[in-house]
Amino acid sequence: MIELASDKQKETFVLNMGPQHPATHGVLRVKLVMDGEYIVEAEPVLGYIHRMHEKMGENRNWAQFMPNTGRLDYLGALSYNHGYAAAVERAAGIEVPERAEYIRVLTVELNRISSHLLWMGAYLLDLGGFTPLLYAFDDREKILDMLERVTGSRLTYCYFRFGGLYNDVDEQFIGEVKAFVARMRSRLPMYHTLVTKNVILMERLKGIGIIDADMCRRYGVTGPVARGSGINFDVRKNEPYSVYPEFDFDVPVYSEGDSMARYMVRMDEIEQSLRIVEQAVNRLPEGPVMAEKVPKVLKPPKGDYYHAVEAARGSFGVRVVSDGTNTPYRLKLRSPTFSNLSLLAEVARGVTVADAVAFMGSLDLVIPEIDR
Amino acid sequence: MNILDLSNHLQTYLTIGAFLFGIGFYGLLQRQTLIGMLISAELILAGASVNFMAFNRFLAPDPTVGQIFTLFIMAIAAAEASIALSIVIAVYRNYKTIDVVDVADLEG
Amino acid sequence: MNPPISSAEGLAGLVFLVMLAATGFGALIAVNAERTIRAVAGLALCFVGVAGIYYFLQSPFVALMELLIYVGAVCVVLVFAVMLAEPRPEQQVGKRNAIVGGLSFLSASLLTWGLVALANGAAWCKAPMRINEGSMRDLGQSLLTTYSMVFELVSVVLLVAIIGSLVLGRAGRSKA
Amino acid sequence: MGGYFKEIFDGAHSLVAGMGVTLKYLFQPVVTEQYPHVAPTMPDRFRGHIELVANPETGGTLCIVCGMCQKACPSGCITVAGEKVEGVKGKVLTKYELDFTKCSLCGICVESCNPGAITFSKDYNLAGLRKEAFIYDLKKRLEERKR
Amino acid sequence: MNPEIVRVLGYIVAIIAFVALNAAMLVWMERKVAGHIQRRIGPKEVGPFGLLQSFADGIKLMTKQLIVPEGADVPLFKVAPMLVMIPAVMCFVTIPFSEQLAARNINVGLLLIFAIASINVFALLLGGWASHNKYAVISAARAVSQNVAYEIPMLITAITVVMFTGTMNLNEIVMGQAGGFWHWNILPIAKNIGMVVLMPVSFLIFFICSMAETNRAPFDLGEAESELVAGFHTEYSGMGFGLFFLGEYANVFIGCSLAVILFLGGWQCPFGLFPGVHWFLLKVYFLIFVVMWARWTFPRTTFYGLLNLSWKILIPVSLFNLVLTGAFIKVF
CATH class of the missing domain: 1.20.120.1200 (NADH-ubiquinone/plastoquinone oxidoreductase chain 6, subunit NuoJ)
Incomplete structure (x- = not known):
């Protein structure tokens, strides 16, 4: 190779993974300095899909920024809708009706399941197994169909409004959700037989990409990645918001810190989300889905507000600074995978390419959200 | 002698053996890198093997001898190649070159 | 013919x-x-x-x-x-310079010429009779009877080669 | 030694179990929709690009050229123009243009429209060779639809 | 024309036609199997059940330009795909499809296949290196280490069969298995009761190794797309890629037919009735189906996991198996 031949001092060479590479799920570029199959240094290079969402927020009024949130993380768009809506509601002091909050939780959890399913499939694709992706898509398709019927869109929902929802759910949706919960519960053992217990998968994930709790704290890692390293942190439990305190669910925590632990956290989270969805559907209160007296042109009082939600990939925080006008003075989005990705350089040192791919996949990266 | 009947004459095989040997000899003198010299050495061995096989086919009373000798040459050549590979790598690690002259200059 | x-x-x-x-x-x-x-x-x-x-x-x-x-x-x-x-x-x-190249070409062609001349000039005498056909069965039999010692020695050589190349190959490596 | 064989056995067992799952699905009916042969039906709330609503009485548009949609659009893809016509109250729509290349289908324009003059279409087969093909003249489309 | 020459030429043409047709059918079969396993239907538009899809793809590949990347070693880059194809075609020469239907019945047929198949490795190496692409080089190195590691247990298990049958002639190996499945080498109840335990193990090792040798998933490290994009054929386009692809399917066929010949009685019928080419093809395509089924079920192994499997499990077990086979042949 060119580098091999010219660079006499070291036996390393540079390998570009991305910006267009099957394992990077989008336009992430990882610059790898390799010694044979081993990675000496890994440097994620960002910015290929930077769209200035934060700056865009400063140039639009509060409501107009709402569609952007769904485009940050297109796989778990509703959590991001929720985070932004909740932050602005906190700023403007808007009370959301209970039914709207229940539906929010219900749809967000459905969205979380679809996101985890897609992750599971795509991760297996990274590891070379094609079929689980299609099975996961089969289930995910059901969620997308349900959400499409309610919100009108399949990925970038833009369903929440300040003070409530865009529109109400109907009886058909309730029935579909109940059917889906039953179906998904029967499908999960199949996933475990086909994927989780597979000896090849275990060999590829166990002990790969170990992150300890201390490292998670240093890098500000949240979400399933942190919970796979033994940190019992979930925004839904630790800083309860919306109507989450009324639900009975567990936060799966594994202490191994390897890729298998992260995989298991997500698979268990699907089960927990199913529990939440079931409870939400059964206890759905009657009432309006939109708060009264939400001004048409929103002008939150001056101040600095922060609200975090538990998105599928970790703690998504929105900090809004309002100067009392109809546009945000400053909008800061704390995206979870940005912190999670920053682990890569440290963890990937000294592992093989295949293991690096297995590790990177287990972080559940969504590049538009990292670049924003 | 018909050109299509060459395969039935001992001389054909001896000539091609000599030819291989000569080319290998030329390469050994000419080449400067370890791998190049190794390739030439393999050619010399091949020339010798062809000779053995030819005599075995046409002249030997026990036609297994030449074959067995050739098989042993192969085994030795394989061993030689593996050892040479590791030597080449060791030399390359230390001198960052596999040029014999460079290695000699460095008094290694 | x-x-x-x-x-x-x-x-x-x-x-x-x-x-x-x-x-x-x-x-x-x-x-x-x-x-x-x-x-x-x-x-x-x-x-x-x-x-x-x-x-x-x-x-x-x-x-x-x-x-x-x-x-x-x-x-x-x-x-x-x-x-x-x-x-x-x-x-x-890398090749050596032109003089060495020429000289080696000359000596190699001399050698080849000599060998070819010898091959074509010598009066090769055919063996009076063959003791077997040189088939695979014969090959295997003599390999395991007459030449069994050599066979064993070759396997020792191969073993030594494997170990030797492992030792040489691992020696300069900075890390495992 | 026992562990060695148990490992091999467990591994082989997991592989066979996995193959059992795929074999089961091999003989089950397919779940995909055969798209060009079977066209999907869009749900009622499907958010396609916007379309002008026909006035059920006159067949014209309900638009009063207030410009709320144009103002509400985050990407600035709507251009509305109107003019005063004698004998008609308010303005009359002369041009309603949607630049679909910028539209993100958020639906804020539909929400902002008080008279309910715009709605979502159910078009999903949207492809074209030229950028200009995606600048829709909605007024013209409405008239074409009427015919 | 001499009838002998007509026969030779006829066989050459027939083999090449068979290789191409077989590869086209296998691509179609792979896509159908994958589709139905994943609950979709696979190709269906071109021809009935999409049968002509592979031909359409072939025409597309042939009309595409073979792009030679900058810095590539042009002659080697162009030769490598052919070098994959030629050994694959040559191996077919000695495969007995039925008692009469074999191009050449060679005494050392088994060895011939192994010898010629070893050229395949060299072709991958040359292709990978000549591409002047880092992914291709890494992949070529992987493919070769893998091939070397799996050739050993594969040869050892082949030797157990040769010891058992006493011949390397593929035709004779099949003839020895005539008369019902209880005569087959995989479960030779009728011949040697001791081997009933060992032969299935041999078969399993042989089958796994042939999957690894042909770079099929879950051992497709050479072209691990999530790590190395497309491995050694990353830079190949058009028919260059097409030949690698054809070669892969031809090799899969050879691997499976070898397993059928050595263990499953070749063209013999399981119940001793109507032996013929149909049984051979049926068995081979069933094994190919199993290979595809495995591919669409499992994730890919890692490089080190793969070598561990070979050196820690397959080689010791196959060596042990070899020793026991020798003993059992003497005892029973």
Whole structure:
């Protein structure tokens, strides 16, 4: 190779993974300095899909920024809708009706399941197994169909409004959700037989990409990645918001810190989300889905507000600074995978390419959200 | 002698053996890198093997001898190649070159 | 005997010519190519030709072993050597200067000429009788009876080679 | 030694179990929709690009050229123009243009429209060779639809 | 024309046609199997059940330009795909499809296939190196280490069969298995009761190794697309890629037919009735189906996991198996 031949001092060479590479799920570029199959240094290079969402927020009024949130993380768009809506509601002091909050939780959890399913499939694709992706898509398709019927869109929902929802759910949706919960519960053992217990998968994930709790704290890692390293942190439990305190669910925590632990956290989270969805559907209160007296042109009082939600990939925080006008003075989005990705350089040192791919996949990266 | 009947004459095989040997000899003198010299050495061995096989086919009373000798040459050549590979790598690690002259200059 | 090209013997003769050409051409590439990798490819071609020649010498077993060992193993090892210790691009398979080149060409052609002359000039006498046919069965039998000692020694040599190359290969490595 | 064989056995067992799952699905009916042969039906709330609503009485548009949609659009893809016509109260729509290349289908324009003059279409087969093909003249489309 | 020459030429044409047709059918079969396993239907538009899809793809590949990347070693880059194809075609020469239907019945047929198949490795190496692409080089190195590691247990298990049958002639190996499945080498109840335990193990090792040798998933490290993009054929386009692809399917066919010949009685019928080419093809395509089924079920192994499997499990077990086979042949 060119580098091999010219660079006499070291036996390393540079390998570009991305910006267009099957394992990077989008336009992430990882610059790898390799010694044979081993990675000496890994440097994620960002910015290929930077769209200035934060700056865009400063140039639009509060409501107009709402569609952007769904485009940050297109796989778990509703959590991001929720985070932004909740932050602005906190700023403007808007009370959301209970039914709207229940539906929010219900749809967000459905969205979380679809996101985890897609992750599971795509991760297996990274590891070379094609079929689980299609099975996961089969289930995910059901969620997308349900959400499409309610919100009108399949990925970038833009369903929440300040003070409530865009529109109400109907009886058909309730029935579909109940059917889906039953179906998904029967499908999960199949996933475990086909994927989780597979000896090849275990060999590829166990002990790969170990992150300890201390490292998670240093890098500000949240979400399933942190919970796979033994940190019992979930925004839904630790800083309860919306109507989450009324639900009975567990936060799966594994202490191994390897890729298998992260995989298991997500698979268990699907089960927990199913529990939440079931409870939400059964206890759905009657009432309006939109708060009264939400001004048409929103002008939150001056101040600095922060609200975090538990998105599928970790703690998504929105900090809004309002100067009392109809546009945000400053909008800061704390995206979870940005912190999670920053682990890569440290963890990937000294592992093989295949293991690096297995590790990177287990972080559940969504590049538009990292670049924003 | 018909050109299509060459395969039935001992001389054909001896000539091609000599030819291989000569080319290998030329390469050994000419080449400067370890791998190049190794390739030439393999050619010399091949020339010798062809000779053995030819005599075995046409002249030997026990036609297994030449074959067995050739098989042993192969085994030795394989061993030689593996050892040479590791030597080449060791030399390359230390001198960052596999040029014999460079290695000699460095008094290694 | 003068076989026509349309007969089976004629076709075999044609194939033999192709094998000869492959051997010679491959050998020439092997010593003259600019890039090491091409030299190895030439060597592989040459060995394929040599295997064909062995086949014509009525020993298909040795011919196939030639393919298996030389093309499948030795050439692959050589390519690995090229990969791991790639010479500088400017002088891939460095050659010595013109005088040395000329001299070596001269001496090599002298040697070849001598050998060819010897081969064609000598009066080879055929063995009066053959004690076996040189088939695979005979080969195996003599390998395990008459030459069993050599056979064992060769396996020792191979073992030593494996261990030796492992030791040499691991020695300079900075980390495992 | 026992662990060695148990490992091999467990591994082989997991592989066979996995192959059992795929074999089961091999003989089950397919779940995909055969798209060009079977066209999907869009749900009622499907958010396609916007379309002008026809006035059920006159067949014209309900648009009063207030410009709320144009103002509400985050990407600035709507251009509305109107003019005063004698004898008609308010303005009359002369041009309603949607630049679909910028539209993100958020639906804020539909929400902002008080008279309910715009709605979502159910078009999903949207492809074209030229950028200009995606600048829709909605007024013209409405008239074409009427015919 | 001499009838002998007509026969030779006829066989050459027939083999090449068979290789191409077989590869086209296998691509179609692979896509159908994958589709139905994943609950979709696979190709269906071109021809009935999409049968002509592979031909359409072939025409597309042939009309595409073979792009030679900058810095590539042009002659080697162009030769490598052919070098994959030629050994694959040559191996077909000695495969007995039925008692009469074999191009050449060679005494050392088994060895011939192994010897010629070893050229395949060299072709991958040359292709990978000549591409002047880092992914291709890494992949070529992987493919070769893998091939070397799996050739050993594969040869050892082949030797157990040769010891058992006493011949390397593929035709004779099949003839020895005539008369019902209880005569087959995989479960030779009728011949040697001791081997009933060992032969299934041999078969399993042989089958796994042939999957690894042909670079099929879950051992497709050479072209691990999530790590190395497309491995050694990353830079190949058009028919260059097409030949690698054809070669892969031809090799899969050879691997499976070898397993059928050595263990499953070749063209023999399981109940001793109507032996013929149909049984051979049926068995081979069933094994190919199993290979595809495995591919669409499992994730890919890692390089080190793969070598561990070979050196820690397959080689010791196959060596042990070899020793026991020798003993059992003497005892029973």
